[in-house]
Amino acid sequence: MTSGVDGDTVVLQRQSGGTATRPDEPERTILLPRISTDPVDELVERVRPRLNRAVDALQVAAALEAEGHTDRAAQVEYGYSDVFTLASEVFKRMGPPSPAADATTDPAGPDVLRWVGLRTLWHGPLYVLPSAAFPAVLAVVGRPGLVLGLVLAGTLGWVWSGVAGYAAYRLLGLGRPRSAARVLRIAAVAGPLAGVALGAAVAPYGGLPLAVMAVCQLAYQMAGTLLTFYRREAWLAVAMAPAFLLGAAYLVAGGPTLRGWAVVAAALGVLAAFAAALAATRPTAGTEEAAARDPLWPPPSALLGVTGYGLGSAVLLFHAQAPYLLGRLDIAAAAVPLILSMGYVEWRTSRFRSNAVELTRRARRPGPFVAGIWRMIGREVAGCLAVPAVLGAALLLGLARVGMLSAPGVLMTVAHVALAGAYYLAFLLVGRGRYGWLSLSMAVAVVAHVGVGALLGVAPLLGQDGAAFVDTSLYLGSVVLLQALFALGLLPVIGQVRHYR
Incomplete structure (x- = not known):
């Protein structure tokens, strides 16, 4: 035989x-x-129905990264140096496209798949949707303790949702969608519970309305994380659209009736979005769970790094905005162009790896490759600055038309435009796992802004009644410093060809 x-x-x-x-x-x-x-082989069979018509390994790599596969997962789970090397092997093992592919796979061609990431452009407007209801909520909650509640709830929600999302994407990349759904479900339920504890802590400063607002803010952030994870951002938009429309109507016309309807619509919208997010975590029929080859929960060092990055990002934004949220609308509104453009920043970051891989095919020596990488980063940063700059110009024009334009408002807007470029560099550092450098850099920027302001007697965060022009100028300088620190952190790792082979 x-x-x-x-x-x-x-x-x-x-x-x-x-x-x-x-x-x-x-x-x-x-x-x-x-x-x-x-x-x-298991991975090949799992992705074959969707990628049976893939034309190159780059398309496979994009699909794997969209599923949550990371370089660490490629190394630990499959024994390959990074996602692109793994994708090359998957593409090779899949063989030639099946003649029946047109009848069994997604009709979207490679050009369509390449632009699937454009959906992230809508993330920015989704982040802004609840802000339209803020004036109505402010009228109900009252001013005492409102800023404290907003900052604390926003910071906790930023960190909590960031850690949950990181853990879920890691599990998804390891072929464990059920475990990822379980982590997100637990985190989603625990988030509002943490908001209840936070609400009890801030209730003496604003009563029950402030406590409810803190719970709703955390619930909305967790709902946004889950619906984004499952690519159901449209559900979030539908849930919050009534609150946005009624909030805008109250902002224009005022009146207690519109105010009440705007607050009710905001609360019901958060509840609907949260329910939709929990529903999205239900496992679909036939979902398989890969055998465990690595601990399900990320190592403590990774969790600490993600937590530090989330905390640093929240502090970087809130510490400059908090003193002006209630008294200076021209300065407080300066963050809107940045938030609206964050979807564009995310999209361009998602394209970096594929563009770098294409560069490796053209460059013949390390020197030209490194120079090309930095030219590409320069172009992308310029684009990430241009988009919020256009939005910022529109904001400043609107403020000028209503007689609210001021020099501090202009400086704060410019600072947030510069932050868009800094976040692009930050996302590249996240892709290299340099959380320690990220956290340290943001801490240096915050200390530079507040510390120098304290020496000059113009640090409103410390209760000093100084000139807003000087304070916003210092903040702009700290953001430029942050850009330089992020670029410095990329120097040792961004030009290594092995990351793109």
């Missing part, structure tokens, strides 16, 4: 002769299913 491997089957041929067969017995071929223990 001889054996051989043919495609996906094991071929056993029974030959004549010997004591085990009769001379007149014909030769027979038995086909047995091929059993593979290679995790890459």
Whole structure:
């Protein structure tokens, strides 16, 4: 009896002769299913229905990264140096496209798949939707303690949702969608519970309305994280659209009736979005869970890094805005162009890796490759500055038309435009796992802004009644410093060709 491997089957041929067969017995071929223990084979079969018409490894890499596969998952789970190397092996093992692919796969071609990331452009407007209801909520909650509640709830929600999202994407990249859904479900329920504790802490400063607002803010942030994870951002937009429309109507016309309707619509919108987010975590039929080859929960060092990055990002934004939220609308509104453009920043970051891989195919030596990488980063940062700059110009024009334009407002708007470029560099550092450098850099920027302001007696965060012009100028300088620190953190890692092979 001889054996051989043919495609996906094991071929056993029974030959004549010997004591085990009769001379007149014909030769027979038995086909047995091929059993593979290679995790890459499992991955190939899992993605084949969607990628059966992939034209190159770059398209496979984009799909794997969209599913949550990271370089660490490629190393730990599959034994490859990064996602692109893993994608190259997956593409090779998939073989030529099946003739029946048109009838069994997604009709979207490679050009359509390449632009799927454009959906992230809508993330910015989604972040802004609840802000339209803020004036109505402010009228109900009252001014005492409102800023404290907003900052504390926003910071806690930023960190909590960031850690939950990181853990879920890691599990998804390791082939464990059920575990990812379980983590998100637990985090989503625990978030508002933490908001209840926070609301009890700030209730003496604003009563029950402030406590309810803190819970709703945390619930909305968790709902946004889950619906973004499952690519159901449209559900979030539908849930919050009534609150946005009624909030805008109250802002224009005023009146207690519109105010009440805007607050009710905001609360119901948050409740609907949260319910939709929990529903999205239900496992679909046929969802398989890969065998565990790595601890389900990220290592403590990774969790600490993600927590530090989330905390630093929240403090970087809130510490400059908090003193002006209630008294200076021209300065407080300066963050709107940045928030609206964050979807564009996310999209351009998602395209960085594929653009870098294409650069490796053109560059022949390390020197030109490194120079090309930095030219590409420069172009992308310029684009990430241009988009919020246009939005900021529109904001300043609107403030000028209503007589609210001021020099501090202009400076704060410019600072937030510069932050868009800093966040692009920050996302690249996140992709390299440099959370320690990120946290340290943001701490240096915050200390520089507040510390120098304290020395000059113009740090409103410390209760000093100084000139807003000087304070916003210092904030702009700290953001430029942050850009330089982020670029410095990229120097040792961004030009290493091995990351893109």
